[in-house]
Amino acid sequence: MAEITASLVKELRERTGAGMMECKKALTENNGDIDASAEWLRKSGLAKADKKASRVAAEGRVAAAQNGGKAVLVEINSETDFVAKDISFINLCDAVAQAALASGSADIDTLKSARLGTGETVEEARAIAVTKLGENIQVRRMARVDGDNTVAAYVHGGKIGVLVELAGGNAELARGLAMHIAAMNPPHNKAADVPAEFIAKEKEIELAKMSEKDKAKPAEILEKIISGKINKIVNEVTLYGQPYVLDGDKTVEAVVKAAGADVLGFQRLVVGEGIEKVVEDYAAEVAKAMQV
Template identity: 85%
Template sequence: MAEITASLVKELRERTGAGMMECKKALTENTGDIDAAAEWLRKSGLAKADKKAGRVAAEGRIAMAQAGGKAVLVEINSETDFVAKDENFLAFANAVAQAALSSGATDAEVLKSAKLATGETVEEARAAAIAKLGENIQVRRLATIDTANNVAAYVHGGKIGVLVEVKGGDADLARGIAMHVAAMNPPYNKAADVPADFVAKEKEIELAKMSDKDKQKPAEILEKIISGKIAKIVNEVTLYGQPYVLDTDKTVEAAVKAAGADVVGFQRLAVGEGIEKVKEDYAAEVAKAMQV
């Protein structure tokens, strides 16, 4: 058995990123063989990942990578915001985004097998990150774009990410639109993108809100009143209809047209969107503990 020296432990730590005690245990279990110890740590990480897989991971970061008109956003979740701010987690998130960009992966399942710059797969690196940080970590979803048009990839505070494709205009306009989408979260791009059933439902609601007196007005006047209300609602739920956050005196549509451009589309990811978070009732926990 090779002597397990401090320098050997240090070498294994630098190679795997695992903790000192874990590295020492791995070397002891594998009679000082550093290659076998590294493999042992990998398997240990996968086991820990499996055990933590059922725990809710609703915090995390949106990481991005871009090269010209090709860009990607990746949502990577952790259990706590504390871990989401850890430098090891951030490094993992950025590495995954780069892997997504270089591999051309279009969904999280395919991304698992993509290789990082280190040579390990995303899934292997995820298991190692779980072992190191002690929380469930998930590569949940990604958004991608690859076009000859102007593209803006924007992340706000690590929590909201936006991809915008603009035909015409310039990079500054595309970035401004991306910032607007991050701030205002419009469900649709233009009026033509709003589903007909949504419009029909809103018409039904607006008609039900009208007084009996208003409902007695001539049909053409009634239609004009309802149409005006619907137009306002459509403006509120579309990118083009909203006041532009960088110049609220004009709509996004006006700002885009003034630049001779057109927004082809956008994608927006927000951390934890759609995940039911666990609500901790600390008062109940304390009361229960006192009864034991």
């Protein structure tokens, strides 16, 4: 049996990112063979990841990577915000975002087989993180822009990520718009992007809200009143119609046009969006554990 020295454990930890006790166990199981131990940890991590996969992971982080007109966002989820703030989790998110950018991956399934700078695939690195951090960790979503236009990738507090693509303009404008989108969450880009069924429904609602006196007004007057209300609603739900957060006296449309630019599109990811979170009753959980 080979001697499991502290230097061997340290080397395996640096190579795999796994915990000290996990590394020591791996070396013991594999007679001190570093390569075999690293492979053992990968397999062990995958097994543990599979066991934890059914647990809700609604916390986490959005990470971004950019190179000129190419940019990506990646959302990686954990079970708790505590783990989401762990430096090893943050480093994993950043590394996966860089791998997504470098590999050209267009979806999560492809991204999982992309390799990090350390040599592991994204899926292998995820499994190792599960072993190290003890939580279900999932690489959930990604968004990318891949062109020759003006692009900004912005992440607010690790929780909200935005990609925005402009024709014309400059990096400063693109970043300002990305910040606006992060803060104001416009559902649509321009008025032309608002679905006709939404407009029809809003007209129906506004008409129902009107008094009988207003409803009795001539058709052309009634139409002007309704149109004014609908225009206000459309402005609220479109990027171009909203007051610009960095200059409230101007709309986004005015700022963009003054710069000779045009917003081609944007994407926004929020950590845990659409995931049903489980509210834990920790007092009840502890009481139940004490009865076992």
